[in-house]
Amino acid sequence: MGLFGNKKKAEDCAATEATLSDGTTIAVARSVDCIGDSCPRPQLMTKKAVKEIGSGEVVEVLVDNPSSVEALPPMCDEMGAVHVETIQAPRCWKVYIRKD
Structure with a gap:
């Protein structure tokens, strides 16, 4: 157990998909759950x-x-990636980032 307890880690999400606002479906290689986390943890985990x-x-x-x-x-830009889209969901935002 760490200083702040057991925290969620980035998890592989094999063969999951997401639908963007324009109707395009994209494959999601990894999902990072930062619900309840504040800066800078979401940035570091991303x-x-x-x-x-x-x-x-x-x-x-x-x-x-x-x-x-x-x-x-x-x-x-500093990660060598592109922001695809941010979608507001009922309890959070879903930010999609594609690695170049």
């Missing part, structure tokens, strides 16, 4: 997940912290 996936694969980040939602898209 960077780690993007490092671990292959080129062209997509990470789905679940966040409920508005400042994290705003911080994730601008950091895509």
Whole structure:
């Protein structure tokens, strides 16, 4: 157990899909659950997940912290990734990031 207890880790989500607002369906290689986390944890977990996936694969980040939602898209350039879309869900935002 760490300083703040057992925390969720980035998890592989084999063969999961997400539908974007334009109706396009994308495959999600990894999902990162940052519900209840505040900055900088969502950013650090997202960077780690993007490092671990292959080129062209997509990470789905679940966040409920508005400042994290705003911080994730601008950091895509430094991660070698592209912000695909952010979708507001009932209890969180889903941020989709594709690795270049």
